[in-house]
Amino acid sequence: MLxxxxxxxxxxxxxxxxxxxFTGTLMAGNADLFSYDKAKVTDELASLQxxxxxxxxxxTITLTDLQxxxxxxxxxxxxxxxxxxxxxxGEPPLGISSFIWGCVFGIAxxxxxxxxxxxxxxxxxxFKGCVVGTLAYTAVYVVLYFVAWNSVAWY
Amino acid sequence: MKKVTVLLFFFIICNVASSQNFYSxxxxxxVKNKSDGASQLIVxxxxxxxxxxxIVHENSFPEKEVYVTADTNLFQINNGKVESRTTIPDxxxxxxxxxxxxxxxxxxxxxxxxxxxxxxxxxxxxxxSTWIPDKNFKKNFGKILLSTKNKQLFGIVFFxxxxxxxxxxxxxxxxxxxxxxxxxxxxxxxxxNNKEIIQVTTYKNITINDxxxxxxxxxxxxxxx
Numbered sequence: 001m002l003x004x005x006x007x008x009x010x011x012x013x014x015x016x017x018x019x020x021x022f023t024g025t026l027m028a029g030n031a032d033l034f035s036y037d038k039a040k041v042t043d044e045l046a047s048l049q050x051x052x053x054x055x056x057x058x059x060t061i062t063l064t065d066l067q068x069x070x071x072x073x074x075x076x077x078x079x080x081x082x083x084x085x086x087x088x089x090g091e092p093p094l095g096i097s098s099f100i101w102g103c104v105f106g107i108a109x110x111x112x113x114x115x116x117x118x119x120x121x122x123x124x125x126x127f128k129g130c131v132v133g134t135l136a137y138t139a140v141y142v143v144l145y146f147v148a149w150n151s152v153a154w155y
Numbered sequence: 156m157k158k159v160t161v162l163l164f165f166f167i168i169c170n171v172a173s174s175q176n177f178y179s180x181x182x183x184x185x186v187k188n189k190s191d192g193a194s195q196l197i198v199x200x201x202x203x204x205x206x207x208x209x210i211v212h213e214n215s216f217p218e219k220e221v222y223v224t225a226d227t228n229l230f231q232i233n234n235g236k237v238e239s240r241t242t243i244p245d246x247x248x249x250x251x252x253x254x255x256x257x258x259x260x261x262x263x264x265x266x267x268x269x270x271x272x273x274x275x276x277x278x279x280x281x282x283x284s285t286w287i288p289d290k291n292f293k294k295n296f297g298k299i300l301l302s303t304k305n306k307q308l309f310g311i312v313f314f315x316x317x318x319x320x321x322x323x324x325x326x327x328x329x330x331x332x333x334x335x336x337x338x339x340x341x342x343x344x345x346x347x348n349n350k351e352i353i354q355v356t357t358y359k360n361i362t363i364n365d366x367x368x369x370x371x372x373x374x375x376x377x378x379x380x
Contacts (some may be wrong), residue, residue: 031278034302034310036323036344044353048187048196055198055216056185063217080195081217100224103186103341103356104210106264107247110313110322111296 047077177256177335179204181370182361186352190347202370205254209374210250211282223373224250230377237380255337260326262306263301270299278305297321307336321346333363 042049051073055061063081066074101109161173181202188195199214212226221232247253249268254260262284265272270286277283281302290294297314307329313322322345326338339361343354 014175030276030283030300031281031302033300033312033320033323034283034325036325036342036345041342041344041353041355044189045187045355046218048189052185052187052198054286055196059215061216062219078191078192079195079217082220100212100222100229103343103354104247104252106245106251106254107270107299108244108264111269144253147292 047073049078177333177363178206179364179366180252180335180337181365181367183359185357186226186354187353187356190352191350195218201252202367203250203256204366204370205253205256207374208247208253209370209377210247210252211370211373213369213373221373223377225374225377226292228377230380231378232373235376236371237376240380251341255335258335260336260338261303261306263308263311265299265301267297273298281309308338315364330358332361335361335363337361 056075063074063079103109176362179202182198183200184197186195196216197214198216199212201213202211203209208225211224212224214220214222219233223230223232223309224243224247224260226247227242227245229243230237231239231241240343244355251260259266264284269289269292271289273285273287275282275284283300283302286299286301287293288298293316295316297316297318299314300312302309302311308326310326311324312320313324315321322343323376324344325340325342327342328338329336330339331337337358339358341358343356345352345354
């Protein structure tokens with residue numbers, strides 16, 4: 001009887017250990033996603049870094065000036081002549097660069113770049129949906145506000 | 156009872172004071188972007204004032220251009236004149252500047268968006284939260300993993316609806332300006348057609364609560380447009 005009880009406990013403990021280890025194994029790995037090849041990034045942008053250093057040392061210079069001077073640094077690169085072009089997706093979503101969408105406008109911007117590049121019709125629908133949702137939320141909020149205000153005023 | 160009231164009052168005052176400390180942010184920025192066959196370098200200054208919510212990007216390279224984001228408008232200003240106006244969605248509240256000033260950068264504006272928090276795990280020194288899209292958006296969007304390190308936004312991994320990683324963003328080298336923490340380096344790696352597109356944005360000389368004259372000049376120009 002005692003041996004059977006011990007065996008039951010042992011089984012439960014073993015099951016618990018296995019499930020903890022298994023869950024841990026399943027959970028592990030997400031942290032690995034938060035890494036990138038730093039050397040590769042530095043290497044890829046090395047020529048742009050050189051150009052940036054040159055531009056910062058010469059703050060009034062523009063790309064047109066460099067092209068007119070037939071600057072070797074610029075000639076080797078296919079530089080986009082405007083600050084607002086989305087080279088990330090190959091075309092500018094709504095004419096605005098990925099810097100604005102991705103870095104400046106956070107998650108909403110990233111969603112828009114992804115949406116616009118993927119399906120323009122869906123994007124329009126999503127925008128309309130967001131607007132309708134916001135309006136509906138505002139309407140509910142206004143009604144609740146007035147109900148609350150009236151009940152306070154009544155008392 | 157008195158002590159509790161005083162403590163509560165002190166807490167409320169501290170909260171109000173801290174939330175009203177930061178109203179504007181500015182600085183210099185550089186964007187380096189390399190994709191298949193094309194490169195991009197943008198050098199300029201940015202300003203944002205939370206009171207009137209205009210974002211100004213004053214570029215010096217590749218060309219001298221000024222872009223002002225105001226509500227649903229993106230204005231392009233050249234030589235002191237408004238050259239064009241593009242209608243865009245009103246996303247100012249999702250901007251890195253707005254989120255930083257409101258000290259909400261750590262969730263990247265995901266709270267209150269179409270995404271909902273599914274779970275939070277701690278792995279090594281990272282706190283990783285998983286965000287899933289609202290059921291209406293699941294057809295087009297995948298999950299998002301967001302990590303923080305020392306309570307600061309560290310990285311974001313975007314997935315498509317088929318669980319493929321489509322983009323990673325890393326927020327590094329935080330600087331502290333007048334008590335406000337801001338990442339001075341943002342690395343973006345997008346995965347498009349089995350190719351990596353790399354973009355690095357750097358910020359420097361961050362100023363807080365200092366609205367320059369040029370910001371007022373550009374916003375005045377928009378008002379009179």
